[in-house]
Amino acid sequence: MNLVGYYRVPPVRGVFFSPVQEERLLLMGCQEVFSDRCLPAGVVRPGLDRALAALEDGGTLAVLSLHALAGTMVDLLDVVSRLETRGLALVVAQPEIDTRADPAFFAACQVLADFNAERPLIRAAEAALIAKGGPQGVKAAQASPPHSSAHPSESGDPS
Numbered sequence: 001m002n003l004v005g006y007y008r009v010p011p012v013r014g015v016f017f018s019p020v021q022e023e024r025l026l027l028m029g030c031q032e033v034f035s036d037r038c039l040p041a042g043v044v045r046p047g048l049d050r051a052l053a054a055l056e057d058g059g060t061l062a063v064l065s066l067h068a069l070a071g072t073m074v075d076l077l078d079v080v081s082r083l084e085t086r087g088l089a090l091v092v093a094q095p096e097i098d099t100r101a102d103p104a105f106f107a108a109c110q111v112l113a114d115f116n117a118e119r120p121l122i123r124a125a126e127a128a129l130i131a132k133g134g135p136q137g138v139k140a141a142q143a144s145p146p147h148s149s150a151h152p153s154e155s156g157d158p159s
Contacts (some may be wrong), residue, residue, distance in 0.1 A: 005030035005062045006051040009037045060089040080109040
């Protein structure tokens with residue numbers, strides 16, 4: 001299929017599907033719509049997996065909001081990465097995102113994923129700096145002027 005919809009139902013007792021969300025996705029042109037029910041015990045998304053499996057190469061996943069894809073930024077970046085890896089597009093109703101017309105959303109998500117992956121390395125380096133010189137080591141490193149790599153004869157200084 002070329003356009004598949006997906007939504008999540010909030011964890012409300014007795015609510016297992018949302019005709020309003022499903023209708024909105026069908027009006028967006030979705031050929032088939034899949035859903036999952038949010039559970040307080042954890043995130044299990046077999047409906048999302050079925051939606052992705054139903055998409056043909058170059059197909060498009062449609063959602064009403066980014067919240068349908070994930071509950072956290074890390075999970076959202078994971079889903080977006082899965083879409084991009086498979087060459088799939090993403091259409092979001094609110095906020096309006098359509099990677100078929102402008103794939104910049106995927107690039108922005110990759111920047112955020114890279115930032116998130118680098119954080120443990122930065123924290124480790126900061127901890128090592130503190131361990132090396134204590135808090136004074138950090139203050140001294142921040143206060144010292146940057147060193148020039150240019151040789152005095154290359155900088156135009158005649159002395």
